[in-house]
Amino acid sequence: MTTNQLTMAIAxxxxxxxxxxxxxPATDSTISNPDTKGITYRLFSAQLTRERSDRFVQxxxxxxxxxxxxxxxxxxxDELFEALETIDVEGTPYRATELRWETENDTPRMLVYYTMRTTKVSESAATMQQLEQRPTALKLRENN
Structure with missing residues (x-):
């Protein structure tokens, strides 16, 4: 899942x-224009952390x-909590790990956090070849 897919799912x-x-989508013009009404959304931060060599936390x-x-x-x-608690990204549901409602400079906002674990899929290694075994007949020679 990409950040763009997650952003589109929220929208x-x-x-x-x-x-x-x-x-x-939040832009400087939508936030600074007092005539603009409605809701804006934007990616506030994104982080990718390695847990193990093949596992990451987004x-x-x-x-x-x-x-x-x-x-x-x-x-x-309450309506924003309900709407954003779980979102669907291409058929996979993602649950918010934190939802926080606050006011900053007299502008109400909600911060929504989504955290997911991903695993890097390694290329498949060549499978072991199967050995074929054939019975061999031993002929014993008689010494006369």
């Missing part, structure tokens, strides 16, 4: 869960912002 989930609210943090600081629905945090 799709927000669009599906909030059909009457505009959903935007951690992604996403920031979800509500753009109308003067009108925050009371149920918004």
């Amino acid at each position: 799709n989930k927000l669009t599906h869960y909030f059909p009457n609210i505009p959903i935007h 951690s992604h943090a996403f920031e979800i912002r509500w753009l109308e600081t003067d009108h925050i629905p009371e149920t918004l945090p």
Whole structure:
């Protein structure tokens, strides 16, 4: 799974869960424009850590912002928790490891963390060849 696939899954989930609210990828213009309404999303951080030679931990943090600081629905945090607790990426469900609702500079936001373990698949080694064994007949010679 790629970071882009995860980001698209979050965008799709927000669009599906909030059909009457505009959903935007976060850019400087959407955040700084006071006329923009709705929800923005962006990748906040991504990290890949090696556990063993063939196993890794991927951690992604996403920031979800509500753009109308003067009108925050009371149920918004609960609805975002419910919407983003589990997302589907190409048929595989991923559960958030942490969801945190906070206010930064009077702008409400939710931080959502997804962590998954991946295993590097090594190339298949050549399989052992099968040996074929044939019985041999020994002829004994008589000495006269």
